[in-house]
Amino acid sequence: MKDGLRVTVWNEGVHDKRDRKVMDIYPEGMGKAIAGYLAEQPGIASVRVAELGDKGQGLTDTILAKTDVMTWWGHCAHDQVTDENAAKVKQRVLEGMGLVVLHSGHFSKVFKSLMGTGCDLKWREIGEKERLWVVDPAHPIAEGLSEYFELPHTEMYGEHFDIPQPDQLVFISWFEGGEVFRSGCCWHRGLGKVFYFRPGHETLPIYRNETVLRVIYNGIRWAAPSGLKKLVRGNVQPLENVNRNG
Amino acid sequence: MKDGLRVTVWNEGVHDKRDRKVMDIYPEGMGKAIAGYLAEQPGIASVRVAELGDKGQGLTDTILAKTDVMTWWGHCAHDQVTDENAAKVKQRVLEGMGLVVLHSGHFSKVFKSLMGTGCDLKWREIGEKERLWVVDPAHPIAEGLSEYFELPHTEMYGEHFDIPQPDQLVFISWFEGGEVFRSGCCWHRGLGKVFYFRPGHETLPIYRNETVLRVIYNGIRWAAPSGLKKLVRGNVQPLENVNRNG
Amino acid sequence: MKDGLRVTVWNEGVHDKRDRKVMDIYPEGMGKAIAGYLAEQPGIASVRVAELGDKGQGLTDTILAKTDVMTWWGHCAHDQVTDENAAKVKQRVLEGMGLVVLHSGHFSKVFKSLMGTGCDLKWREIGEKERLWVVDPAHPIAEGLSEYFELPHTEMYGEHFDIPQPDQLVFISWFEGGEVFRSGCCWHRGLGKVFYFRPGHETLPIYRNETVLRVIYNGIRWAAPSGLKKLVRGNVQPLENVNRNG
Amino acid sequence: MKDGLRVTVWNEGVHDKRDRKVMDIYPEGMGKAIAGYLAEQPGIASVRVAELGDKGQGLTDTILAKTDVMTWWGHCAHDQVTDENAAKVKQRVLEGMGLVVLHSGHFSKVFKSLMGTGCDLKWREIGEKERLWVVDPAHPIAEGLSEYFELPHTEMYGEHFDIPQPDQLVFISWFEGGEVFRSGCCWHRGLGKVFYFRPGHETLPIYRNETVLRVIYNGIRWAAPSGLKKLVRGNVQPLENVNRNG
Numbered sequence: 001m002k003d004g005l006r007v008t009v010w011n012e013g014v015h016d017k018r019d020r021k022v023m024d025i026y027p028e029g030m031g032k033a034i035a036g037y038l039a040e041q042p043g044i045a046s047v048r049v050a051e052l053g054d055k056g057q058g059l060t061d062t063i064l065a066k067t068d069v070m071t072w073w074g075h076c077a078h079d080q081v082t083d084e085n086a087a088k089v090k091q092r093v094l095e096g097m098g099l100v101v102l103h104s105g106h107f108s109k110v111f112k113s114l115m116g117t118g119c120d121l122k123w124r125e126i127g128e129k130e131r132l133w134v135v136d137p138a139h140p141i142a143e144g145l146s147e148y149f150e151l152p153h154t155e156m157y158g159e160h161f162d163i164p165q166p167d168q169l170v171f172i173s174w175f176e177g178g179e180v181f182r183s184g185c186c187w188h189r190g191l192g193k194v195f196y197f198r199p200g201h202e203t204l205p206i207y208r209n210e211t212v213l214r215v216i217y218n219g220i221r222w223a224a225p226s227g228l229k230k231l232v233r234g235n236v237q238p239l240e241n242v243n244r245n246g
Numbered sequence: 247m248k249d250g251l252r253v254t255v256w257n258e259g260v261h262d263k264r265d266r267k268v269m270d271i272y273p274e275g276m277g278k279a280i281a282g283y284l285a286e287q288p289g290i291a292s293v294r295v296a297e298l299g300d301k302g303q304g305l306t307d308t309i310l311a312k313t314d315v316m317t318w319w320g321h322c323a324h325d326q327v328t329d330e331n332a333a334k335v336k337q338r339v340l341e342g343m344g345l346v347v348l349h350s351g352h353f354s355k356v357f358k359s360l361m362g363t364g365c366d367l368k369w370r371e372i373g374e375k376e377r378l379w380v381v382d383p384a385h386p387i388a389e390g391l392s393e394y395f396e397l398p399h400t401e402m403y404g405e406h407f408d409i410p411q412p413d414q415l416v417f418i419s420w421f422e423g424g425e426v427f428r429s430g431c432c433w434h435r436g437l438g439k440v441f442y443f444r445p446g447h448e449t450l451p452i453y454r455n456e457t458v459l460r461v462i463y464n465g466i467r468w469a470a471p472s473g474l475k476k477l478v479r480g481n482v483q484p485l486e487n488v489n490r491n492g
Numbered sequence: 493m494k495d496g497l498r499v500t501v502w503n504e505g506v507h508d509k510r511d512r513k514v515m516d517i518y519p520e521g522m523g524k525a526i527a528g529y530l531a532e533q534p535g536i537a538s539v540r541v542a543e544l545g546d547k548g549q550g551l552t553d554t555i556l557a558k559t560d561v562m563t564w565w566g567h568c569a570h571d572q573v574t575d576e577n578a579a580k581v582k583q584r585v586l587e588g589m590g591l592v593v594l595h596s597g598h599f600s601k602v603f604k605s606l607m608g609t610g611c612d613l614k615w616r617e618i619g620e621k622e623r624l625w626v627v628d629p630a631h632p633i634a635e636g637l638s639e640y641f642e643l644p645h646t647e648m649y650g651e652h653f654d655i656p657q658p659d660q661l662v663f664i665s666w667f668e669g670g671e672v673f674r675s676g677c678c679w680h681r682g683l684g685k686v687f688y689f690r691p692g693h694e695t696l697p698i699y700r701n702e703t704v705l706r707v708i709y710n711g712i713r714w715a716a717p718s719g720l721k722k723l724v725r726g727n728v729q730p731l732e733n734v735n736r737n738g
Numbered sequence: 739m740k741d742g743l744r745v746t747v748w749n750e751g752v753h754d755k756r757d758r759k760v761m762d763i764y765p766e767g768m769g770k771a772i773a774g775y776l777a778e779q780p781g782i783a784s785v786r787v788a789e790l791g792d793k794g795q796g797l798t799d800t801i802l803a804k805t806d807v808m809t810w811w812g813h814c815a816h817d818q819v820t821d822e823n824a825a826k827v828k829q830r831v832l833e834g835m836g837l838v839v840l841h842s843g844h845f846s847k848v849f850k851s852l853m854g855t856g857c858d859l860k861w862r863e864i865g866e867k868e869r870l871w872v873v874d875p876a877h878p879i880a881e882g883l884s885e886y887f888e889l890p891h892t893e894m895y896g897e898h899f900d901i902p903q904p905d906q907l908v909f910i911s912w913f914e915g916g917e918v919f920r921s922g923c924c925w926h927r928g929l930g931k932v933f934y935f936r937p938g939h940e941t942l943p944i945y946r947n948e949t950v951l952r953v954i955y956n957g958i959r960w961a962a963p964s965g966l967k968k969l970v971r972g973n974v975q976p977l978e979n980v981n982r983n984g
Contacts, residue, residue: 094364094408096876116362116410117435118340120479128488131977133651133672137966138834138926147652147969159625159664160477160639162340162436164362165413168905168926172651172664172672176978178485180625180664180672188876188906189363190408228875231406231885236368239424239869240914342630377731379897379918383720384588384680393723393898405871405910406885413660414680418897418910418918422732426871426910426918434630434660474629477639485623486668586856586900608854608902609927610832612971620980652969654832654928656854659903670977681855682900723898725858731916734866 004045005224008067009035010058012074013051015202022202030073030207037213043221052077059085069098069220072105075202079109086110094190098223100216103200106161111196114189115163121181122158127204128176130154132183139170141184141195141218149211155201157181163196173198184215191228195219250291251470254313255281256304258320259297261448268448276319276453283459289467298323305331315344315466318351321448325355332356340436344469346462349446352407357442360435361409367427368404373450374422376400378429385416387430387441387464395457401447403427409442417461419444430461437474441465496537497716500559501527502550504566505543507694514694522565522699529705535713544569551577561590561712564597567694571601578602586682590715592708595692598653603688606681607655613673614650619696620668622646624675631662633676633687633710641703647693649673655688665690676707683720687711742783743962746805747773748796750812751789753940760940768811768945775951781959790815797823807836807958810843813940817847824848832928836961838954841938844899849934852927853901859919860896865942866914868892870921877908879922879933879956887949893939895919901934911936922953929966933957 011031015022026033031049039047048067050058052074059081070089074081086109093099093114101111112119130151134142158179164187171184183198197219200206207213257277261268272279277295285293294313296304298320305327316335320327332355339345339360347357352365376397380388404425410433417430429444443465446452453459503523507514518525523541531539540559542550544566551573562581566573578601585591585606593603604611622643626634650671656679663676675690689711692698699705749769753760764771769787777785786805788796790812797819808827812819824847831837831852839849850857868889872880896917902925909922921936935957938944945951 113359114362116360122479122482124482124484126484126488128484131670134966135651135653135672135674136657136926137652137929137969138931138964140964142965145966147966158482159627160629161627162477164410165434165628165660167411168657169661172674174666174670174672176484176486177488178623178666179482180627180666182627182664188411188874191875193876226876226878227880228872228883228885231408231875233366233368236370236404238370238372238374238422240422242372242374242423377916380720381897381899381918381920382680382903383683383723383898384685384718386718388719391720393720405873406875407873411874411906414903415907418920420912420916420918424869424912426873426912428873428910434628437629439630472630472632473634474626474637474639477629605851606854608852614971614974616974616976618976618980620976650974654969656902657905657926668976668978669980671974680903723900725860728860728862728896730862730864730866730914732914734864734915 004043005068005220006045006066007038007047007220008063008070009038009047009049010070010072011049011051012077013053014077015075019202025203025205030202033207034071034213034216038217038220041217052080057081057085059089064088064092064097067097068225069100069223071100071102071216071220072108072110073102073200074108075104078107081109083109086113090114093192093194096191096225098192098220098225099194100219100223101194101196102216103198106196114194117164118162121161122179124156124177126177127153128156130156130199131174132171133174134170135172136168136170139168141170141186141215141222143218144214145211151199151206151209153204154199154206155204157198186222193223195223250289251314251466252291252312253284253293253466254309254316255284255293255295256316256318257295257297258323259299260323261321265448271449271451276448279453280317280459280462284463284466287463298326303327303331305335310334310338310343313343314471315346315469317346317348317462317466318354318356319348319446320354321350324353327355329355332359336360339438339440342437342471344438344466344471345440346465346469347440347442348462349444352442360440363410364408367407368425370402370423372423373399374402376402376445377420378417379420380416381418382414382416385414387416387432387461387468389464390460391457397445397452397455399450400445400452401450403444432468437477439469441469496535497560497712498537498558499530499539499712500555500562501530501539501541502562502564503541503543504569505545506569507567511694517695517697522694525699526563526705526708530709530712533709544572549573549577551581556580556584556589559589560717561592561715563592563594563708563712564600564602565594565692566600567596570599573601575601578605582606585684585686588683588717588721590684590712590717591686592711592715593686593688594708595690598688606686609656610654613653614671616648616669618669619645620648622648622691623666624663625666626662627664628660628662631660633662633678633707633714635710636706637703643691643698643701645696646691646698647696649690678714685715687715742781743806743958744783744804745776745785745958746801746808747776747785747787748808748810749787749789750815751791752815753813757940763941763943764945768940771945772809772951772954776955776958779955790818795819795823797827802826802830802835805835806963807838807961809838809840809954809958810846810848811840811938812846813842816845819847821847824851828852831930831932834929834963834967836930836958836963837932838957838961839932839934840954841936844934852932855902856900859899860917862894862915864915865891866894868894868937869912870909871912872908873910874906874908877906879908879924879953879960881956882952883949889937889944889947891942892937892944893942895936924960929969931961933961
């Protein structure tokens with residue numbers, strides 16, 4: 001990582017092209033809003049926006065091979081991502097690519113297949129207040145934050161969130177309407193890392209919020225490829241002398 | 247569970263019908279060898295053997311509905327289990343059914359889709375010694391055991407085992423040839439529980455070993471349905487008064 | 493455990509003897525209120541109340557030797573428990589005794605020394621509403637519950653709760669005043685198990701609430717001694733032939 | 739951390755001053771052997787060796803205040819570290835200082851009080867072979883390694899190692915004599931991080947091994963202060979309007 005991370009912001013890019021409300025908030029598209037912030041941060045070598053409407057759904061072998069960490073936002077077109085492409089992204093994660101899944105990305109093919117569960121949840125869209133509490137204050141994803149931060153108007157996501165127990169739980173959200181949610185969750189998968197981060201919605205300017213963007217950036221840094229580069233599988237010879245009846 | 251657990255021992259049942267070596271060890275079939283032990287244990291109401299060759303691959307809705315915990319052994323015919331049946335079993339786990347995956351079941355469709363990873367590993371078949379150490383001595387799956395137990399002749403499985411970090415790691419295996427393996431692994435998935443237990447092989451009498459059978463039984467008890475019976479999902483009303491701009 | 497669990501409800505027993513408000517709610521003492529419920533549940537062989545004011549602070553070797561699971565409530569007299577007695581209780585947990593720590597017991601010597609952290613938190617006493625959400629619906633401690641339950645008037649505890657990451661997190665509390673809290677936390681320690689459960693306060697009738705009592709009972713069942721009975725430590729002989737330069 | 743980490747290598751420094759065998763291997767002292775390697779690595783601003791025989795046992799407020807990550811090696815003089823000094827180090831960890839505990843440091847006052855368990859284990863000193871397998875290949879502490887590495891002659895440590903379940907388990911050791919050991923274990927504690935790494939012995943040149951030193955370095959990087967800088971505790975005001983009967 002000496003020269004910094006190569007980030008791909010994968011953005012479904014459907015709402016931002018046809019819904020007036022979304023276009024007002026993100027005239028440049030939601031992907032570019034996120035990418036613009038990231039491009040200015042230290043340790044980031046390059047940021048690319050890739051979309052469902054791009055060639056190869058923005059998930060070509062070339063793009064995947066040159067991505068250290070991918071962020072994923074999708075909502076209304078999860079089913080349009082081909083099974084083959086979803087499988088390729090998952091495979092890249094198992095081989096070491098970091099993945100930061102945002103908000104409604106919880107229902108994407110990629111996230112569900114990496115989790116092994118239904119990934120369902122409760123939701124409500126009345127613009128209520130959310131307060132995200134840091135419950136793992138030693139975690140690098142909490143770097144630079146205060147012990148909580150608020151989003152004044154959000155779509156609510158509530159428990160039970162059908163995910164495996166996170167390896168590390170960084171944030172728990174409090175919602176004005178009475179629910180809680182595990183909003184920042186970390187897992188290792190094969191050689192790769194996955195961070196799920198709840199905030200974000202197409203009709204609210206969540207990705208204009210500096211703290212939200214900071215957490216996404218922290219998540220990218222945490223999810224950066226590290227650890228082993230490759231592993232041996234299959235039938236192997238003994239490492240010690242064994243004299244058996246095999 | 248007042249009247250005991252209803253257990254289904256799902257057995258691929260291919261080797262035991264055609265390979266002389268396997269038939270010599272398990273003339274009644276591997277499934278019946280396991281089921282015979284279980285049927286005599288306290289807290290077990292009924293034990294059924296179901297096989298790939300049965301009607302509906304032994305995975306009919308009727309069987310699944312009447313199973314509290316299922317054990318799973320497969321090896322050479324993982325691909326013959328239909329995607330639909332694998333999905334049904336997974337769904338039943340998410341709804342509360344316990345699942346105890348044995349040995350080569352690590353590569354079954356059901357286990358891989360519940361884990362979200364490749365589930366690959368190293369292996370070697372020379373009949374070497376395995377010693378399983380208890381590393382979570384407070385765990386109910388270790389009930390009645392000593393701090394380690396040995397299997398004199400086994401197929402080796404070695405790390406890296408491509409699974410998510412277990413919620414609880416009960417056993418670590420030592421192999422004569424120089425490898426280690428996370429041999430007893432627990433996860434919660436939705437309303438259900440999954441226990442992976444390594445020992446077992448078609449050409450070695452592993453399921454004649456009392457300690458191995460005891461661990462399978464302990465795993466079934468641990469994986470028994472408990473906790474919630476159902477969950478609410480989807481769009482919900484606020485539980486508190488919220489006066490917002492929704 | 494064939495004949496059921498022997499439970500000791502350890503109760504500080506100071507407030508209940510001198511504070512009018514507490515005496516009004518628990519005229520029989522808080523310990524007896526809890527013990528009375530437990531004594532009628534299946535699988536419980538005996539329930540004893542032990543208090544700080546008893547001989548040996550209610551923590552004699554005889555009591556400890558005959559206790560399978562201990563519940564612990566303390567608040568204003570944590571420091572009066574002798575270091576020696578706290579160390580004895582901790583040692584019994586490491587040897588297999590279950591421990592269910594209630595509410596303000598988070599600051600007891602026993603709990604702090606088993607956790608290895610400060611165990612501090614935020615608090616507020618205005619009688620606000622608490623809603624406890626089940627976030628691990630497969631967990632046996634959630635048996636018989638709905639997906640959440642409410643306490644209309646509680647003392648608030650808020651994050652950050654300075655504990656090690658729980659091995660299993662069962663409940664997260666929502667508080668009317670804006671906080672969240674990890675309210676049901678499980679850990680293994682040596683041969684023993686520890687469950688921390690937040691609800692409870694001396695001036696509110698929390699231990700008259702059936703769901704709260706049910707969770708305490710579930711916690712006791714979960715924390716029951718299981719797993720190994722003993723372990724070998726110290727200098728050991730090789731289990732395999734080793735021909736080295738030792 | 740822009741300018742790099744300030745590391746203190748705390749070394750008991752008793753064996754290295756009086757035992758001929760140890761002096762032959764580490765004529766400069768074991769602390770300096772480790773420090774010399776670290777001082778040349780990227781991202782390290784400064785490395786200091788502190789010893790039990792130093793003023794204030796090498797644990798003065800000044801040293802602690804200027805230490806981002808401390809490594810700890812002790813063996814025969816654990817009891818000589820004062821309770822007050824052990825408590826100060828623990829407190830610094832809870833406030834954010836990283837701690838990398840080496841080998842026989844498992845029995846230090848600091849480690850035991852941070853773990854909350856007995857930290858006992860099996861051991862044997864015949865110079866047998868150890869092979870450390872990476873079981874969490876995505877972990878930054880495995881950066882730059884192969885899937886296993888070997889130490890030809892080591893003191894054996896065997897399970898059960900009486901520690902809390904690690905938040906992340908990076909290495910499992912295989913020993914020639916038949917044991918296994920959780921050799922690389924990570925925990926968060928308060929605002930700080932703790933890494934336990936098994937290899938190392940006073941009479942074997944373990945800290946001359948490049949891979950061992952690399953892992954210590956990786957552990958220091960992982961344990962570097964990150965996350966929150968401070969937390970609020972105690973009695974707090976509501977963040978939301980609450981109208982209750984307090």
